Amino acid sequence: MVMRGNTSPHARSRTPCVTGEAVGPGAVPITLEVNGILRALPVCPGATLAEVLRDQLQLTGTKIACDRGACSACTVRLNGTPVCSCMVLAIEVNGAKIDTIEGVAGETLHPVQAAFLEHDAIQCGFCTPGLIMSCVALLESTPHPSEEEVKAALGGHLCRCGTYPHVIAAVLHAAQTSKRRP
Numbered sequence: 001m002v003m004r005g006n007t008s009p010h011a012r013s014r015t016p017c018v019t020g021e022a023v024g025p026g027a028v029p030i031t032l033e034v035n036g037i038l039r040a041l042p043v044c045p046g047a048t049l050a051e052v053l054r055d056q057l058q059l060t061g062t063k064i065a066c067d068r069g070a071c072s073a074c075t076v077r078l079n080g081t082p083v084c085s086c087m088v089l090a091i092e093v094n095g096a097k098i099d100t101i102e103g104v105a106g107e108t109l110h111p112v113q114a115a116f117l118e119h120d121a122i123q124c125g126f127c128t129p130g131l132i133m134s135c136v137a138l139l140e141s142t143p144h145p146s147e148e149e150v151k152a153a154l155g156g157h158l159c160r161c162g163t164y165p166h167v168i169a170a171v172l173h174a175a176q177t178s179k180r181r182p
């Protein structure tokens with residue numbers, strides 16, 4: 001079991017590789033399927049999934065705000081389940097399927113993304129990628145959620161701009177849009 005060596009983001013950045021019990025101190029090769037593409041890369045044993053996505057794969061749509069699991073800005077999907085990627089060591093998810101905000105849209109915006117725009121659910125936008133990842137996961141598991149189910153799915157997401165009513169309206173709208181799809 002590899003423990004995250006230092007919970008301070010600043011201290012961690014001054015200590016590039018944290019020695020674990022079984023791996024390290026040097027970089028460890030891992031493989032991730034990120035947005036459908038197989039990526040093989042060496043990672044520092046102490047690097048979080050959020051750091052690897054942003055710093056090594058340049059997928060900067062995933063945001064790091066609190067870096068301690070308190071705001072959900074860094075939400076990605078790990079084997080389909082929304083997780084705070086700042087709380088996951090990359091080496092712990094070797095071989096996993098990761099979905100980030102960069103992979104949500106196809107040739108057109110995902111209905112959730114379109115509904116966010118239509119309902120003005122974005123202010124500064126910092127929390128938006130994480131919110132969208134959780135909302136997309138919700139509609140996949142619960143295509144026709146109640147308002148209470150949407151609120152529950154948003155639990156843990158901190159929006160400093162207070163867009164919650166707009167986000168809830170957007171998700172309910174996206175569910176209706178999806179209903180009309182064949």
Ligand code: FES
Nearest residue numbers: 065067069072086
């Ligand atoms: S940055 Fe990960 S939960 Fe806040």
Ligand code: FES
Nearest residue numbers: 124127159160161
């Ligand atoms: S839109 Fe600014 S933090 Fe949510």
